[in-house]
Amino acid sequence: MTLRPVSASWFELLTSREELGATLDCLAATGSVQLEAYSRSEQRLALPDLRTTLVEYETLARRYGHYWPRPTELRHAPEHDLLEAPRAALEGVRHWAAAAEPLILELEHLAQETEATALLQQLQAQSGDALARLDQLAHAGPVLAGRVYLLPEGGPPQALPPDVLLQRVALEGRLFLLAVGPVEQVALLDQALAARKARVIALPADLPSEAADLGAHLESRRQALVAREHAARTALDALGERHGLAAGLGELALAAWLVTHVPELPVTEHFAWVTGWCAETSDAPLRTALDARDLHYLLRFTPAPENSVPPSVLHNPAWARPFEVFGRLMGVPGTREADPSMLLAFVAPLMFGYMFGDVVQGAIIALLGFLLRNRMPALRLLVPGGLMAVVFGFAFGSVFAREDVIAPLWLHPLGDPLTVLSTALAFGVVVILLGLLLNALQFHWRGELLRWFATDAGLMLAYLGIVGTVLDARLLWALPLGIAWGLLGSMAVTPTDRLGALGHAAGETIERMLQLGVNTVSFVRVGAFALAHAGLSTAVVGIADAA
Incomplete structure (x- = not known):
């Protein structure tokens, strides 16, 4: 559990050529492997014929895919033929398509x-x-x-x-x-x-x-x-079972995975060498999966080859994993970048609950997220969001849009709108400061903490000076001090063309200060949403009472 992504582990696996297909199928089923060819062997098993097979398979899928059953997840025997099995499966799909065409025309x-x-x-x-x-x-x-x-x-x-x-x-x-x-x-x-x-x-x-x-x-x-229609679909299902359609589609699905992830494999007359990256930190999960198939292999985790770039792997606790989707919108963070998932697991539900605080509505949202969590994993985000809406519902005294059921633990939003807006603004300041601290952490991971202290630390001081004026107007002096700190620090870390560095730093400081200001003020919208939700609830209750 860390804010820093880790590098994937390099693995090397030796297996018999006869068991290669079953081994690759097993690795694909784990969902934690990315294959990458690396071997001194000059002989390689290329897969161009599989691509040709898959072109026809995709053509058939466009015509008949709507009528196909779910592919069977196969457990290949060690003697499984990696190249011939997909061809045989495609031949079976062809025979099924010819026999099923009249039934499909009738169904249409x-x-x-x-x-x-x-x-x-x-x-x-x-x-x-x-x-x-x-x-x-x-x-x-x-x-x-x-x-x-x-x-x-x-x-x-x-x-x-x-x-x-x-x-x-x-x-x-x-x-x-x-x-x-x-x-x-x-x-x-x-x-x-x-x-x-x-x-x-x-x-x-x-x-x-x-x-x-x-x-x-x-x-x-x-x-x-x-x-x-029921009779035609029953006949179509029987036809699929007779031709082994689900098993054939499973075989072709494995072939599609191979073509995507395994362009070629180093082989000898009797052995195949499989290499790549694994998201696990130890080889135990891979060994467990391979042993469950009774496969013969030699597996080791070793240092990665020179000049290779390992993929980044996010290791978050289960409660933070749904929030990884936000970080992935900008690409998976690198190993020297911060993974904000755990912070977002607190920040996002707080913002959602603040905007839509209501005891019953929040409970409904959380329940829907829990019930639909497996059908649509992204909806798991609704569970913490709904629970925080329940918490703020008690704080606002709102129960299914009514404010006369329970007394608020804090305030009614419409009764004190300035407090609602200023609280949202203060929350935004905290979030932005966390972002600036994460930036400092990234500088530290890159071994550039002194550079951050000389440049970006001045920006943080200037920002603290601006927001601190709410508490004491004298703190505004931190603004020019922070700007001067950043400008002089930029000159200090630039050994040549210091005047150019000063001009560049001045322009960048103006831009970033404007960004920080705009982003801070934008958090007022969180409070505005809370007021809008409370106002709409009041209007709905008023209309219902009038009716």
Whole structure:
């Protein structure tokens, strides 16, 4: 548990050529390995054929991927063939695709008919007895033509063919348009409405002539379509099991991982040499995974090769890991950069709770984050945020937008808005000072702490002078002292062209002081959100009481 990322460990693994595929599959399953070729062996196992195989696999996936089952996570036997197995799997997928094509075409047709039937049910429910005879629209011809259109919000164009009879039915921001008229006029209407992204709803040929029977007929048709779709999907599932589709897709998924991470591997006639980076600090997790597959190997963690750049690995406690997403937005921090995840684990929930303080609302947010934490890992951030909203709900005396249920432990935001805003501003000062201290820590890790003391320490002193005037106006003298400190320090650490260094430092100081000022003032928005939340809650309660 540290603010500093660590370097990944270099590992070297020797295995038999026959067990290479199973070994790579095992390493991929750990999720903690990044392979990197490094060997003096001149013979290498290249994987160009796998790329060719995967090109066809991706083509098939674009057409049929929606109908594929979840790939099976395979446990390969030691004699697993690394190159031939994906080819065999692709051949199986080809055979499945040829056999499944009629079923997939039927499913696509049924999906269109089911959607059209559902739209007609909505149209019938909205119109009732006023609806035009859909059976006559369906059988209009050869002189006349009938249509049922569905238009998005905005309605039809102003200019419509004059000889076409229309019935409009509005429904939830959309518009059904029933039309009948001469064939050539309806064709012009098709063109005009196509520009408005209108959809033509296909009418079944067996619609009843009695309006009273239309609703029951459409429901019966919908149920029949659902039954046919279920039968087709059952047949498709059976076809996938017969062709071993899930296992084949798992094999191809491993091949895709190999092509992405393993462009080539050093091999001899009997052995393969696997090297790369591991996120673990010891070899125990890799050994446990390899032993579970009964694989034969030699594994060691050694110093990395010269001139290699190890990836950075974040080692945070479980409660801070959800907040790693913020640091990763700027890329994974390097080993000489600070990982702010643990600080964010405190700062972000505090800000969220302060802005949306309410006991019940916070509890609901925390509960939703807990229930959905595995489906969407990013929602785990809602748990600490919701809990802090509960804490500030007690502080503000807010329970489900009401302020008359419990007494506030601190204050009602609308009763003392200046305190709410100034507290948010003070919180921002603390956050920015933490950022400046993290910057000093990074200088220390780079062995440049004296340089920070000569330059950036003056900037921190100037900032403390500005914010300290709230307590004592005499502290404003720290502003010119800090600026002078930074300028003179920049000249001191620059052995040549000191005047140029002075000018550069002056411009940089002005820019950074403006940034610090703007960033500090921006924290007032946190308090403004708290006031807006309290105001909205008061308005909602007032409207509810008035009703």
